[in-house]
Amino acid sequence: MPDVETVQQITATYRRLDNRFGGGHVREGIVRFLSDEVAVRIGGKYDINTGRRLLSAAAEATQLAAWSSYDAGMHGLAQRYMIQALRLAAGAGDRALGAEILAAMSHQAAYNGAHVEAVDLARAAGRAAVEAGVAAIQAESAVLEAQGHAVGGDSVSCASALSRAEVIFDKADRASDPQWIGYFDEAYLAAKFGQCFAALGRGEIAQRFAARSLDMDGGEYARGRQFNLALSAIAHAQVGEIEQSAHVGMQAAGAAEGLTSMRSRDYLLDIANRLSKHVGIPSVRDYMERVRPIVERL
Known part of the structure; x- marks a missing residue:
């Protein structure tokens, strides 16, 4: 032992x-x-x-x-x-850990745009989580299924899975959770909701969840905070709030300074791509200059 x-x-x-x-x-x-x-x-x-x-x-x-x-x-x-x-x-x-690993596989599949695989893996994770009796992983699996649907453009199935995730999360007794699922809290759930709506092009809704996702421990979860700032910047860009997007993007760029993460780089590039048509705006030019050396380092 x-x-x-x-x-x-x-x-x-x-x-x-x-x-x-x-x-x-x-x-x-x-x-x-x-x-x-x-x-x-x-x-x-x-x-x-x-x-x-x-x-x-x-x-x-x-x-x-x-x-x-x-x-x-x-x-x-x-x-x-x-x-x-x-x-x-x-x-x-260890059924609970098996469910968590399947959830992680779904997470990666959605990130890579493999939405059918992401949904299938999330559902498998959900079944394993039910067998393990860990409600937090059931909620996580449901929100990851929603993300898979969102990546595939299926807003109806996404909304259904998000509703299921919220209900399970609200009823979950977290006292006996494995320590490795401690990251899955209200801020993390809000970030996932925001990512789903951003993937569906619903920036106005994504904004609200992105703001809630920033109510987190930015020291312990520095990478997660950078992701959530990037999500907020992307949501602002989706609704045409270009200067605000550039402003929040600058914060996301600053949060990436201490990270070595290709996902962080990809999110910064996503913001840059969305702002690229507006380089005549000073705040956008400032963002482009700020992010260039960070992206090259990452």
Whole structure:
């Protein structure tokens, strides 16, 4: 059990670093940890209970390797780590973690525009979450299903899934949640709602959720705050509020300074593309100049 706790604590440390600094900062470290330490422990001898706990801890570490690879733009590698993490979670009999890994796979699929796959994976995650009895993951799965529908342009199915997510989230008892789902709070849910409406071109609604998403711990979740600022800037651009979009975009650019994240770069480029027709406006020119060196670094 001390070995299991070691793996869990080191993984938790890497997760905090990932949230604060981005996947590019931690990916090599967590991969090296998997290879040099986790693999050695899995190859040891242990009783059934310890073995299950160890496999679950290894699955959690492997999922983080996948997530940091995804954030670093290494999508094929991330998918391979996700599949390996899913196998480890299955070996451990950890249905809750298996559901979370499927949800992460849906998240990546939606980001890459594979909306059918995103919906299928989110639904699979939801079924696993029901079996595990973890309402927070059920709500997460529902909002990720909504995002898949939004990416595919299906506003009716998106609205239905969002409504389901909200109902489940409001009724969820979070006291017994696994510690690794602690990030899934009201601010995170609002961000997902905002992303869905932005994907559907409903900037006026996305704005409201983007504002609510910024009610978060911007220190612990620095990358998430940068994403949410970018979402707000995109929503402003969608409704024609160009100067406000550039202003918030500047904040998003500043928040990206300490990050190494390809997703952060992509969001900044999305804002730049939306503002590119308005380079005659001084605030837009300021944004373009501000973001150029950041994008090149990322």
